[in-house]
Amino acid sequence: MSGNEFRFFLSCDINLPVTFRIERLEGNLPQSPSAASPEFESSPGSKSADLYVECALYLDGSPFGLPTRTRLESSGQPYCWNELITLSTKYRDLTAHAQLALTVWDVSCGKGEVPVGGATVHLFSSKKQLKAGKQKLRLWLGEEADGSYPTTTPGKVPRHERGELERIEKLINKYERVQIPRIDWLDNLTFRAMEKIKERENSRMGNSHLSLIVDFCSFEHRVAFQESGVNFFSPSSVSSTNELVIVWDPEVGKGNPSEHKQLKLARSLTRGTIDMDLKPSSNDWKSIQRILKYPPTRTLSGEERQLLWKFRFSLVSDKKALTKFLRSVEWSDAQEAKQAIDLMGRWEMIDVTDALELLSPVFESEEVRAYAVSVLERADDEELQCYLLQLVQALRFERSDKSRLSLFLVQRSLRNIEISSFFRWYLTVEFQDPAYAKRFHCTHEILEDNMKKLASGINGDEDGIKLWESLVRQTGLTAQLCTIMRDVKSVRGGTQKKIEKLRQLLSGLLSELTYFEEPIRLPLAPDVLITGIVPAESSIFKSALNPLRLTFQTASGGSCKVIFKKGDDIRQDQLLVALMDRLLKLENLDLHLTPYRVLATGQDEGMLEFIPSSSLAQILSEHRSIVNYLQKFHPDDDGPFGITATCLETFIKSCAGYSVITYILGIGDRHLDNLLLRDDGRLFHVDFGFILGRDPKPFPPPMKLCKEMVEAMGGAESQYYTRFKSYCCEAYNILRKSSNLILNLFHLMAGSNIPDIASDPEKGILKVQEKFRLDLDDENAVHFFQDLINESVSALFPQMVETIHRWAQYWR
Missing domain, CATH: 3.30.1010.10 (Phosphatidylinositol 3-kinase Catalytic Subunit; Chain A, domain 4)
Incomplete structure (x- = not known):
């Protein structure tokens, strides 16, 4: 549990005016005088009432300050003000029993202003915490809100009347205030289920109650009530009754100095030759193996770090253990850091993919980063080109402009014209980053100087200049x-x-x-x-x-x-598709992907390889179906659906490959105009403007698999659709094995200004990690992915959005 969860503000320290938003009315207005009060009458011939909300603050049952009114709303149901109200009273002036009295008035009646209903809400909860987020207040029809204490018009639904709807609204409030972790795929499922429950409850009960939705201001941390001038550290008075007393401890969540000292002593006693002969017990060994399987995004606890340090000499022969060992080192301790660097030199040489983790912002030691570069020198040009974009981004994490990494990239560029050209462009695009422009300019100058010094060009046919x-x-x-x-x-x-x-x-x-x-x-x-x-x-x-x-x-x-x-920022199109295709082929699984070349030449411009193809929207418009289109180029009367078996197999494999890749990368804004099909049956995606779960369309399915694609495979019951699902699951498990590599590459992009990554790098990396479901074994991962496919195929709402998109394209 992070210490952030224990932090809080005191109300007496907040020198800001009380602010909240009056949003809307929910439910049906009374249609007859008997429904509310004897005075409540609709004026003859009027179609909708003219309503406003009066807001009055009460402290300990007495009015405090002047009431505030919203604007007049006469648009009819649903009445929506969405108006921000700012009172003259400040949070520091509130008392523990501060209340807000809200009354909805109707001015369209013939007899002046008539109360539609009122409700009173406490600003602090029973736990003395300031309420935040949306509150649904049930109105007392025909009555003006009562600010006395205790009030006669409480907006809170009585406990015995609370049902499933109230429980769901409370959960949504917590979710909107980020008190419930956000898991995109699970959230989508949950909100769909919630909508069904709401519809069912409303149809059963009807809108018999009138409610006012109010949104209270939220702060970075919770706000605990404390009167001004009161000694915060003075002990609470002891009550003679068995009353529960809440005491706010300002030191909760902070590091314990005693534990820190004990840990330091334990590590100092186990330095040197003492640890060399230590062997882990069976339980310790199981714990170590569990730690080594952690993804690179996982932070090690104090006990886990101590365990790895204690048995470090036993792990020297395990190359997979080095990155975790280096995470266990207390780098602020010079003696410990020196011992770790010496041990790193004797460790079994790690793989290139693990070396990328050592170039992430987690590792600041120049010796560690230099070691990672020495491992990268073993990569061939093809592999290095797969990581080049991310390695350029990793220059941000170096401690100097002329780092070992930048010199390595320059030297490798001088040996290969493709690498030198791409390297130069990747540097040029980053010139627009004000924080690191100097560093990228410096590396660019080093590249230029070294290339001009070449006696003969890379290919031997022209000099360096x-x-x-x-x-x-x-x-x-x-x-x-x-x-x-x-x-x-x-x-x-x-x-x-x-x-x-x-x-x-x-x-x-x-x-x-x-x-x-x-x-x-x-x-x-x-x-x-x-x-x-x-x-x-x-x-x-x-x-x-x-x-x-x-x-x-x-x-x-x-x-x-x-x-x-x-x-458009096309740098996101450059991410990882070619690498994933390579990883699949290394496992002898060729899914006939089309990783077209992409190069950003600026932050909003770039070149893309043109692949002769047609969009699914165009194909369905001209040929009515994908099968008819493929029959045109690969007819075979004896083949499945009148197509050659090879062409259909190519189509199925490419559909499977992109279904998995777009799911892992969270690629959004999928529609039939950016799904393209080649004459040989290869399907591929273009335009990766939305990644990591971002999507301009509501409730996107986990992967883009439209019904026309399923129909081209013979429907959901055919053997070809079963083969498609089999390829999907096989590819998913292969990429899960390389999850550390993919997560490391995303981590190297953490400092980039690519929009979807820069907005929240840590959250973006965790989203990708979630997609891999590393908590599952291969068999359970297969079941999980098959369920995802079934959910995507049955998603109906995206088909409606697709129709709207086609209309928009028609009018261009």
Whole structure:
């Protein structure tokens, strides 16, 4: 339990005015005079009443300050004010029996103002804590709120009348105040179940009661009542009755100095040669093995750290134990840190994937980080390129601008043109980060100086200076493409007019882009030299940002197509899909994924590889079904559904692969326009603008698996759908085995300014960890994932959202 849970504020220290929000009325207004008071009458011919809420503060049963009123609301049911009320009284002036008297008045009657109903609420709970969050107050119909103590109009529902609805509302209040942990997949299920319970209860009981919803101000910590001027540390008076006395202890949750001293003494006594001969007992060994299986996000307790330190010499031969051992070290103790560094040099060499953990912000020791870099030197170019983006982000955690990591990345860049080009772009994009711009500029200068000193280029055909200039020309090309996009976007009219403007610019004012004086290395694929843009084969996509689809002529006489996009942060598209495809293939599972190349050339611009394909929306519109589309390219009268068996197998495998990957990464905003299908049956996803569970649509399913995809497999009862689920579960368990690698890479991104990660890095990493369900064995993980698939297929609400999205696309 964290010490944060024990922290609190005292009401006498809060020098802020009492603030709350009057939200809305729930329930039906009385329709006849007998329903409320004899004076309650609706004016003839009026369709809705004119209501306002009067708010009065009472201290110990006496009015305090002037009442405050909301605006007049006459829009009809549901009446919604959503108005913030700020009283002149401050929190420090409140007493333990402070009450808020709220009365709803109707001014549309013929006889002046008539009370619709009133309710009184205590500002402090029975535990002397300030109430926070939404409160549902039941109104006493026809009565004005009574501020006396005790009140005759309590807004709290009597205990004997409380049912399932009241219990659910209390839980929702706690959830909104983050007192209940948020688990996205479980929350979605819970809220759906809650909605069904609410509908059932309302249909059974009806809206017989009128309630006012009030939202009280929330603070960072709980607020405990304390009168001003009272000695907080003085003991409470002892009552002669057996009354429970609440005492707030300000030291609860803080570290215990006695325990800290004992721990330090224990570690000092077990230093040196004494520990070398210690062997863990069977119980200790079981505990150590359990600790070694912890994910890299798990913080070790004091007892766990002590256990690892005590038996450190017994773990030297276990390479998986090093990262956990280094977490057990008290780095502020110079003697202990020195012993740990010496032992690290004698440890069994760890894997490259574990070395990434040592470059996370958790480890500040320069010796540890240098050791991690020495392990990375064993990685080949293909593997290093999978981690390059995250390693550049990890430069933020280094202690100096010229670190061992930055020098290593520069040296490896000089050996491979692809790595050098991507490394330069990753650095350039981070120039816009004000906190670390100097560091990235410094590394960029080191790369430039070292490359220019090369006697011959990486490929041996050009010297270092020419090689660097060829990389710099890439920046000029992207700058001109940004200019084109601005000009094209300013054109009024449909997509066809914008395409005409694009081709006009390329053939006229910017004709130099159709033939480069010197070939330029394509930023997406630096080993490809491009000589110019082909205007007639260039176009614009029909979407909100109008991305360019450009065809480049290559020096070898061929052509290549790329997409250039501005106005969107595409750095999230670069994350991990290619790595996951590699991990699956290493386990001999090729799911025919399409990890297209992506390169951000700025924080809101970049290039993407163009893969010839059609969106599912277009396919369903033109061919009515996925099967009809595949029959067009791979007909086989003897094959399943009239398609070749190979094509159907490719489709099933790719659906399975992306279902798992999009689930783990929490990719949102899935619709039929960013699900694409190639002629050979490969399905793939594009546009990862929402990750880690973020989604602009309400109640998204855990994974995007529309009914048309299931129908293409023969329906939920077919053998091909069963095979699809089998591939999903196999891929899920393979990626679970590499969960530490994926979590480490996300941890290296913790300091980045990529929106969905930067908003709350720790929470984002924990969301990914939750998706792996590391608490389950492989068999239970299979059952869990099959349930997820079934839930996603049966989700009906996203189909309604899909229809709305199609309408929006039609009008573009």
